Every structure is written in C-alpha cells, then in structure tokens.
Amino acid sequence: MQAENLKYTLLDKIISVNDMSLLQKVNDLLGNVNIDQTIFKLTDAQKEMLMNSEEDILKGDLTTNDELNAEEDLWLNG
Template identity: 35%
Template sequence: MSSLELKLEIFDKLKSVEDESLLKKIMALLKTVDEDKIYHLSKYELDMVKEGEEDIKAGRVISQEQLDKEDLEWLSKQ
C-alpha cells in the first residue's frame, strides 16, 4: 500500500470517528511528529528504495543468514 493510499484510508476512517477522546489522542500523536526530524530522501535514495522494491517483487532476495555468510566470506578476503 502506498503512502497516498494509506493516507486516504486513514482519512476515510477518521471521517466516521465520533469519539472525541480518540480524536484527541490521534491529534496528540500527530502533533508529536516534528517536521524538522523527518528525513527527506534524495532522488538517489528514492531510486535505491524503488530498485529494492522491484528486487523483492521479482524474488531477487536472500535470507539474513545467507547475507551474513556472504559478508563473512567477503571480509575474510580483505
């Protein structure tokens, strides 16, 4: 689910919430999000994330165990 789809789904659910206590809790949670602390990815970083997502969809993945093994092999050659 994309960020936009998630936002729209949240918005749709919020429209039907009548519980003032719940709405206040949600507002407090949202106020804790400090815009200065949000990391914005560069174009290169976004491209790398997209490439990784494409690899996952195409099944080009390995287990953490296999990655650790490859790391050890690579480090032993250094």
C-alpha cells in the first residue's frame, strides 16, 4: 500500500472512532508531528475543488451549518 492510500485509510478509521481513550492514544502517538511545518501536496482534483470553493465563496453561494443540519435532518427523517 502506498503512503498516500494508507493515510486516507487511517483517516477514515480515525473519523469512525468514538472511543475517547483510543483517540487520545492516537493523538499521543502522533503528538510529535508538527503539522505547521508540513507541506501538503495536493492532487489536481483537490486543487480544482479548492478553486471551485473559492469561487463559490466569492459569489456568495454558501450554505450555513444550520441550513445543512436542517437538510440532513429532513433527509434522515423524511
């Protein structure tokens, strides 16, 4: 497995964890990683997504968190 794929797999797993003790252990394990000094390499698709997001912001094409939660509730509860 390539490093990039492994990172995404780990992220998916971490996002699904609700056990605070386990999350704290992962945080402690990764505690020495300085993300402020990390250089992120974006794919062309990620760059395009960010540019599209910036265009949406400039056009005012936004959805508030409350609106999104209401849509989600409607979708989940019918």
